Amino acid sequence: MKPYPLQFKPQFKERVWGGRALEQFGLTPPEGAIGEGWMISDHPNGITKIVNGALAGTGLDVLREQFGAEWFGKNGLSGKSQRFPLLIKLLDCNDDLSVQVHPTDDYDKLPAGELGKTEMWYILSAKPDAKIIYGLKENVTREQLAAAIESGQVMDQLQEVSVKAGDAFYIPAGTVHALCSGVVVAEIQQNSDTTYRLYDYNRPGLDGKLRELHIEDSLAVIAYEGAGASYVDTSAMQAGEWLTIAESPYFKVQKGLIASDAQLTTSKDSFEIIVIAEGEGNITWGEHHEQPVQAGQCFLLPATLGVYSLEGKLTVLRSTVPAAE
Structure with missing residues (x-):
């Protein structure tokens, strides 16, 4: 089998914060509030299948088993899970996402076979005044954050950042974060589906019930001194760069x-x-x-x-x- 560029059929995920913006890319998501398109995925919660060429219909998991050692390269399998190491998404944030944090690979309460989650965002489009939540305010401690959660004032401890198309954000595990309404984002992340919600605006989920929060896990995995998050403004780039x-x-x-x-x-x-x-x-x-x-x-x-x-x-x-x- 000769190698060629592989395109996959997305796995779409309905989310309480989703919309219909992914249709602008010629995608055909199902009805509903579609927040995520898993574009390339080897995760049990959404395996994508090839749509082009000789391997059309083959799942990324099967491709891994057949060609992984050769086609993925010597760095190309996750050592812990032995799955494809990355998960590629497009996100339509029609409303605010929950305030959340992800663990590192060595967190002892990870589900069996699951990885931590370090990720990055590239802002594909942003409405005027769009923003994200990107880390804690300076010098916030675990005790202060826990007290703010208890008193319903957690938003006072979080850092808001204005965003525009072309901005890139690196979000290491342990960084408190949330995409907010009005942005469409490409997300490149570890192959993980582990998210701990710190706050969700007291809103009901798709089933009409409040979504689960994960306060103790969140407080345990947050990097209070910072995990090395960084931001790049790419607006000055030139053609060929x-x-x-x-x-x-x-x-x-x-x-x-x-x-x-x-x-x-x-x-x-x-x-x-x-x-x-x-x-x-x-x-x-x-x-x-x-x-x-x-x-x-x-x-x-x-x-x-x-x-x-x-x-x-x-x-x-x-x-x-x-x-x-």
Whole structure:
């Protein structure tokens, strides 16, 4: 089997905070408030299947079993779960998400087989005055935060940040955070579905009941001195430039602006994930092979693909997995 850029059928998730904005990418989510499109996933809560080429219909879990060691590269499997290491999402935040935090891999109360969750956000679009919650205010302690939760004043302890299209946020495990209404986001994260809710605005969920909070777990995993969260404003980028916008032990993400074409090469160390943030064009590889691409589409490029080109007027997120330290 010769490697080629793999596209997957998204797994859509209805969320109390979701909407219909993912339709702007030509996607066809089911009816309802759709908050998440899991674009590339090897998680038991949503396995995506290939929709293009010779492997159409094959799940990412099956692909891992058949070709993982070769196609994913030597860095390309999660050591703890042995699943594909990343989960790629598009998020439609029609309303505020819960205030939440994720654990690290070594948290002793993780569900069996589950990982911690370090992630990054790239803001695809943002309404005027859009914002996110991004960490605690300076010098907030566990005791202060617990008291604020008890008294219903937790929002007073959180840092709000205004956002615009093109902003990138790195969110290591232990960072308190929440996307707020009016943003559409590409999320690149560890392959995990573990979230601890600290606060949810006392609103009912889709079933009409208050959603579960996880106060003790949240207080236990928060990095009160900061986990190394960082922000990159990419608005000054020029055509032809590649800028690293997030770097962690789990992923490295670069943003590229392509005016006509860019020739790139995969490494035997890692697969690549290509997220088309804006524009349309083609991926070309091998002897005259071509895959049309457009905004909102995501592709898994096997480590053995080799030389390929991105052609067109494109804004691209390119993700790889670094070597384990």
